[in-house]
Amino acid sequence: MRSDIQPFRMYGNLYFVGSSKVSVHIIKTEVGLVMIDTGYPDMYEQILDSMQALELDPKDICAIFHSHGHIDHFGCTLRLKELSGAKTYISRIDNDIVNGTRDLSWATELGLEREKPFDCDVLIDEGDSFTFGTTTVRCRLAPGHTEGTLAFFVNVEENGSTVVAGMHGGLGLNTLQRAWLNANGFTVAMRDAYRNSLHKLADETVDIVMGNHPGQSNTTHNLKKVLAGESILNRNAWPALLQTYEAKLDKLLADEAAQ
Ligand SMILES: [Zn+2]
Numbered sequence: 519m520r521s522d523i524q525p526f527r528m529y530g531n532l533y534f535v536g537s538s539k540v541s542v543h544i545i546k547t548e549v550g551l552v553m554i555d556t557g558y559p560d561m562y563e564q565i566l567d568s569m570q571a572l573e574l575d576p577k578d579i580c581a582i583f584h585s586h587g588h589i590d591h592f593g594c595t596l597r598l599k600e601l602s603g604a605k606t607y608i609s610r611i612d613n614d615i616v617n618g619t620r621d622l623s624w625a626t627e628l629g630l631e632r633e634k635p636f637d638c639d640v641l642i643d644e645g646d647s648f649t650f651g652t653t654t655v656r657c658r659l660a661p662g663h664t665e666g667t668l669a670f671f672v673n674v675e676e677n678g679s680t681v682v683a684g685m686h687g688g689l690g691l692n693t694l695q696r697a698w699l700n701a702n703g704f705t706v707a708m709r710d711a712y713r714n715s716l717h718k719l720a721d722e723t724v725d726i727v728m729g730n731h732p733g734q735s736n737t738t739h740n741l742k743k744v745l746a747g748e749s750i751l752n753r754n755a756w757p758a759l760l761q762t763y764e765a766k767l768d769k770l771l772a773d774e775a776a777q
Contacts, residue, residue, distance in 0.1 A: 525568035526741050529726055529750060530676030531653075532683055534737060535568035537561060540590045541737065543685070543728050544569070545672055548651030550580025553604070554670060554685065554728065559593035559630060577602050581648070583655060584608040585687025585730050586667040587615030589625045589632050596633045607648070609659060610641040611666025622664065622702060642668060660719060662712025663688030669719055674726070684724035684756055686715075689734060689763045691770055713767060716760045724756035734759060 521537045528534055528543075536542035536557060542565055543554040551574060557565060569576055579602035584592050587608060595616075599606055614620045618635030625632040640648075647656045656671040667688035674683050692698065694709050729735030740750045 519563040519567055521564050521568050523732060523738060524741060525571050526744055527572065528728075528740060528744065529681065529683070530674045530679075532672075532674040532726065532728075533572055533574065534741075535565055535572065535574070536732065536737075537564060538732055538738075540731055541729055541735075542568075543683075544574060544579075545650075545653055545655075545674060545683075546574065547580075547653040550604075550650065551575075551578045552581045552583065552650050552653065552655065552672075553579050553598070554583045555585055555591040555730075556582060556594040556598055558590050559632060562594045562597050565594060565598070579604040581650060581655075582606045583657075583668075583670060584612070584616070584638065585670070585685060586664040587612030587623060588664065588688075589623045589628065589630055591730075592616055592623075593630075593633070596636055605640060606636075606638040607640040607642055608638040609657075609666030609668050610643055611659075611661075612664055613638050613641050613666075615664070615666075658719065660686055660688065660715035662708060662715050663690050663693055665708075665711075667715070669715075669722075670728075671722060671724070681725035681751060682723060683726040683728050684722055685728040685730055686719060686734075686759065686763075687730050689730060689759075691763075691766055694767070694770060696774060709767060709771065713764060716764050716767075720757060720760055722756065723753060725751045725753060727752075727755045727759055 531546040533544040545552040617637045644659045658669045660669040670685045727735040
């Protein structure tokens with residue numbers, strides 16, 4: 519099954535193997551492939567196809583990180599783990615969603631059947647870092663979209679140059695709507711948490727934004743640049759992303775106030 523976004527090497531050892539619906543990124547390290555998110559449950563064949571096109575062997579996946587505990591980010595995790603033996607990682611907080619303790623995965627809302635509940639092998643806390651050869655995945659909590667949303671910062675290499683690829687792991691405002699918050703036992707304080715996370719992460723210097731969904735980081739635009747032999751390095755994209763989503767939050771609050 520072909521992805522609607524051509525799989526591509528974004529920069530050095532950083533690859534995109536997701537689709538327009540949701541991102542899946544891979545960092546190739548000396549000790550194996552580090553994957554960030556595993557897409558919707560129906561994306562398994564597509565991810566394998568995209569990896570094959572880039573000559574990445576799924577059996578070489580050694581680690582699977584999850585940006586947060588929604589079904590579009592862990593939909594193929596169990597099958598990819600079974601195939602590769604990869605260790606799985608998620609924030610300690612959102613592990614309670616993937617293991618079924620809390621029914622907040624959005625499988626029901628989206629009418630999707632999820633893989634059976636599972637615990638991840640490694641539960642991430644604020645500031646944890648994980649090293650794979652010369653690659654380090656640095657994790658920071660960015661609550662709001664879920665309570666345990668993570669941001670990732672990874673050093674990637676091309677021809678001896680090291681740059682930082684960064685992901686804000688959950689920017690959607692669907693879980694910040696008043697009705698959804700009320701129905702799921704949250705308060706509007708989650709909006710403050712979301713805003714605080716945007717402010718907190720503004721201290722990062724990021725050369726390449728990895729969008730949690732392709733629309734966030736203009737993935738198709740980056741693909742065109744890569745195909746044209748142009749650089750996708752852009753330090754303005756990270757602060758712009760954070761500002762764009764703070765503006766979306768402001769709009770949500772203004773729209774609600776106007777109702
Ligand atoms: Zn989500």
